[in-house]
Amino acid sequence: MNLTLHVWRQPGPDAKGAFAEYAATDVSPEMSFLEMLDVVNETLIAKGESPIAFDHDCREGICGMCGVMINGVAHGPMKGTATCQLHMRSFKDGDSVWIEPWRSRAFPVLRDLVVDRSALDRIIAAGGYISVNTGSAQEANSLPVPKRDADLSMDAASCIGCGACVAACPNGSASLFTAAKISHLGLLPQGQAERYRRAARMVVQMDAEAFGHCTLFGECQEACPKEISIDTISRMNRDFMKGVVVGTGAERKSAGEG
Ligand code: SF4
Ligand code: FES
Numbered sequence: 001m002n003l004t005l006h007v008w009r010q011p012g013p014d015a016k017g018a019f020a021e022y023a024a025t026d027v028s029p030e031m032s033f034l035e036m037l038d039v040v041n042e043t044l045i046a047k048g049e050s051p052i053a054f055d056h057d058c059r060e061g062i063c064g065m066c067g068v069m070i071n072g073v074a075h076g077p078m079k080g081t082a083t084c085q086l087h088m089r090s091f092k093d094g095d096s097v098w099i100e101p102w103r104s105r106a107f108p109v110l111r112d113l114v115v116d117r118s119a120l121d122r123i124i125a126a127g128g129y130i131s132v133n134t135g136s137a138q139e140a141n142s143l144p145v146p147k148r149d150a151d152l153s154m155d156a157a158s159c160i161g162c163g164a165c166v167a168a169c170p171n172g173s174a175s176l177f178t179a180a181k182i183s184h185l186g187l188l189p190q191g192q193a194e195r196y197r198r199a200a201r202m203v204v205q206m207d208a209e210a211f212g213h214c215t216l217f218g219e220c221q222e223a224c225p226k227e228i229s230i231d232t233i234s235r236m237n238r239d240f241m242k243g244v245v246v247g248t249g250a251e252r253k254s255a256g257e258g
Contacts, residue, residue: 001027001093005040006050008100010109013116017109019098028087033076034059034066038087043187053112059084061225064160067167068113068217069100074164082162082225102167106174106210117163119209120177124161126205127198130190136186149187156183158226165220165228175218178206179236180228186239199236200243208228 003024005029010017024040031039034056041051057063070076076086091097099113107115145153161181166174182199186193190197214233219231 001029001088001091001095003027003036003091003094004096006096006098007112008109009052010101011050011111011113013108013110024097026136027088028085031088032059032084033070033086033088034084053110053114056084057112061085064162067102067164068163069098069103069167070096072100073167074102075162075225079222080225080227082160085225102163104143104169104172104234106166106172107163115163117161118211119211120161120163120174122209123174123178123205124181124204127194127201128185130185131194132190143189145188153184153187156180156228156232159184159224159228160226162225164223164225166211168217168219168223169212169214170217171215172210173214173220174206174209174211175214175233175236176224176228176230177204179230179232182236182239182251183232186235196239196243196245198243199239201238203240204244 005024006019007022009018009020022040022044024036026177027036027039037052037054040256044051054068055065058090059066061082061084064082066082067075070083070086075081075083077090078086101107101109101113102115102117106119110116155165159177159178161173161177163177165176166172169175179205182202185198187193216230216233218230221228233234
């Protein structure tokens with residue numbers, strides 16, 4: 001297959017960006033999208049040009065590093081698929097493919113397709129953990145977990161922190177990400193001790209970053225490569241309200257409770 005790529009090139013955070021056109025030739029339908037970019041980069045390097053910068057690590061849909069907008073859709077045309085899991089068989093010979101970084105105020109572009117997603121890390125640091133007494137591992141069956149809670153928690157835990165939900169949201173909201181992280185701990189017995197305080201702290205941190213508010217467009221759920229449900233956002237909102245009641249004065253103040 002031969003494709004025409006229109007790739008966002010931006011040398012640095014403060015530089016002006018623009019689309020550059022590249023020909024991707026002899027592309028195998030079996031190549032992954034990132035392998036196709038690797039081949040284009042080899043051609044650019046051979047010509048003495050700067051390769052296209054893009055993030056990636058695991059290349060198997062688990063690290064969350066690789067997201068880009070492909071023809072205006074976060075992670076491209078395949079539902080439930082991260083960019084690294086997308087294959088060129090999803091495109092046709094002669095296609096034009098527009099490739100851009102995540103577009104969101106909270107994710108400033110660092111270079112080309114690479115954005116700074118550290119705002120998500122700060123939400124996790126605000127409460128995405130449990131406090132436990134360390135020691136030898138306890139017997140696995142000593143803490144029974146209802147099957148439904150285990151399943152819902154596992155679904156939420158599949159969030160890879162890619163940020164597609166933010167990029168797809170017209171408001172640039174990080175609610176699906178934050179709700180997934182709050183849900184996966186809040187549904188388990190080990191996460192109960194800090195459940196409501198955790199929700200308050202993480203939502204307050206989310207609001208302190210440059211994310212927008214959730215108005216239930218639902219685009220996040222459609223873009224999510226792990227198909228995480230917006231039901232988690234209802235759980236986050238409920239836990240947040242309780243967290244504001246049981247939380248510290250500082251959390252109440254940040255949450256607008258005076
Ligand atoms: S909720 Fe889905 S889209 Fe958002 S960061 Fe997690 S995996 Fe990515
Ligand atoms: S490179 Fe790890 S999820 Fe895509």
